[in-house]
Amino acid sequence: MSVEILDGATIVHFLEDEEAFNSSVGNRFARLDTNNDGLLSYEEMLKELRSLRIFETHFGIDVDSDPNELARVYESLFIQFDHNLNGTIDLEEFKKETKQMMLAMADGMGFMPIQMVLEEDSILKKAVEIDSNKVAA
Template sequence: MSVEVLDSATIFKFIEDEEAFNVSIRDHFALLDTDNDGILSYAEMLKELQSLRVFETHFGVDVKTDPNEVAHVYDSLFGQFDRNSNGTVDLEEFKAETKQMMVAMANGMGFLPVQMVLEEGSFLKRAVDWESSKPYY
């Protein structure tokens, strides 16, 4: 993890750079696709869904949550990715939902830079790294 400064423009520009964004999506998808069959099952996506930390409270303290509620939330999140409801997530579905989530984050963030703790390999960290690699004029 590292503390980074980013704003909505960082995210939007990363998404707009189709080559960089697509490489990032393909790499992350391949990492999740543990059986290398070109699709993600619920089991393969579960770790990724858990990393979203939807049950975390302030300052990193986890709340104790009813296991049925947890299962329902993860099922719903998986359903967001599984756009054709066939029980798996292909690369295009993964890309479309990830892009939609990043756009929502950027829209919610606004134009002022914020400091965030980002996990290595996360899409936001990749966006910051991508922007840092660009020459300034």
């Protein structure tokens, strides 16, 4: 983990760099696709969602979460990625939804820099790295 400064422009610039975006999303997809069938099942995606612990913490402090509510949220998120509703997520669906979520995040952030703790292998960390490299060049 590292603490990074980013804003909406950092994310937008990353999304505009199709090669970097596609590579990062493709790598993340491959890590999630544990059975290497080129598709993400609900179980594979659920492991990722659970590891993020977004709904089990509040400002970094563990909270009691209703397991039934968590299951509904995770299922809803899976369906959001599964555009053709066939029960699996292919790479194109994953890219499209990841891009939409990142655009929403950029829109929400605006252009005021914020400080975030990012996982080393996260897509946002890659966005910061690419933006930093462009500024340095």
